[in-house]
Amino acid sequence: MQEKSGSKKGLFIGLGVVVVAAAAVMLLHGNGKSAQSDSKVQTINVGSGNDGQPFAYLDKNGKPAGMDIALIQAIDKKLPQYQFKLTLSDFPTLITNLKSGKTTMAMYQIEQNAERKQDFKFGSVGYTVWDTLLATQTATGKLDSFADAKGKKVYVTNATNQATLTDAYLKDHPDAFSVVRGTYTTEQIAQGFKSGQFNVYPAPKYSIDLLNRQFGTQLIAGKSINHSNAYPMFNKDADPKLIAAVNKAMGELKADGTLKKLSEEWLKGDYVPKN
Template identity: 30%
Template sequence: MKKLLKSGFVKFGLLSLAATAVLAACGSAEATEEAAATTNPDAETVIVGTGNAYQPFVYLDKNEDLQGYDIEVLKAVDEKLDQYNFEYESMDFKNVLTSLSAGKVRLAAHNFAYNDERGAKYLYGEEAYNTYAHHIVVDESTGQVYQSLDDLQGKKVFAAPASEVAYILETYNAENNDAIEIVYSEASGELLVQGLQNGTADAAILTKFDTNKYNEQFNVNLQASDEALKTAGIFYIFNKGDEELQTAVDGAIKELRDEGTLSDLSIEFLGDDYTK
């Protein structure tokens, strides 16, 4: 009798497991169908051009997957815009805006601040998703302190080509007889720090975020000027004439700010809330 009961229990258990599997499969199928139903089949694909080596804003992880604060904000934006489907193409920073001009991408994402030169050529978003302040930075071992661009006359200063820093220095030089020697370099991280220590450049212009990051990462003591040279909002950039996409993205960013999502993402990826 016990044997029969055991056999019956096994059969019942197998039937129960089979039924559970069928229900789970049905539930999974229904979830997939529901997700498909909520995805707009007519959504317009938007190719986003971004960088690949500016951690933690835009970079490739060890699996060559695109990561970073700029990207996570755009993913959150995309979730709010049923009419669009964002796809991402990473490239060297110097090629991001070139690709936008050539129509290869419709949205440029690489921690872009506003400047007049870009503003004349491209359509900026109106909702900043981040802010930063530029400071003059030196290695403490040099014993030098620079508080203004005037202090940098006759000095060598690092700047990445086509960057906001290059624009700041080039604008100053245009009005001051090329008084600052701009050392154009795409070096970042350890190479930039080494350059400040070995005299390749006398100074760099960095955000407080980058200054703190390099100090912690490389166990150095970079010193930032007391006052910022420039405080700027950070925006996504579009081609002129693409106001519909710009307006949609701006609206989504405003919602993310109001919900607190922007602040949460900034704290998660940048270590503090730089969205205010």
């Protein structure tokens, strides 16, 4: 996301990228923020993804890119009292970092669920619809519930809300279907369908659209099995003032059309929650 002419703020990479234990740490400096001797500017460690196109990833030049990255940048520009520093990792590591306090805030298409609400705080403004659908190939037919997936092979990404939903169903129906677990890229998910490794994928509509558009998987889906949105998530000890500031910035970005613009740019469609 390019900085507008005349802006006094902005997020950009400084000093390159440090890779430690599969986590890429981006030192981010805002124009006019880190250069000034203003003790009121507080550094906030923010977690996001390093290999999750089109949400958060490293591009061919090793720079962070994606919808969540662009949104973090847009939020930072609105908050002169904070300076964001990014730590990029896979999703399970992101959760561990936030829980341990290595990061204070995280944005990587994170949904709310009962377990996360116990361990973390959430922002109040959702930015991507993540209603869970059961994606299948045409030959398998549309599935409207986990009950319809009986006897099939389901893929879930580790530590996601879809994994939580799947495990909750299996707790009461342990022999309903088999499960493949992992942290697959979009391409690997497409290959998994084509090879027959699995034939059901709990996912939001935009992920299904992306698979069909990029890899020709021709996946279909029935009714939503769960309603959810993506939100900023915070360490349970995060300062309420920070959370309030992020909520305010997010509300402004939704009202002025920035969220929609970012969704259309990165996700190729308007997947912003309507309420």
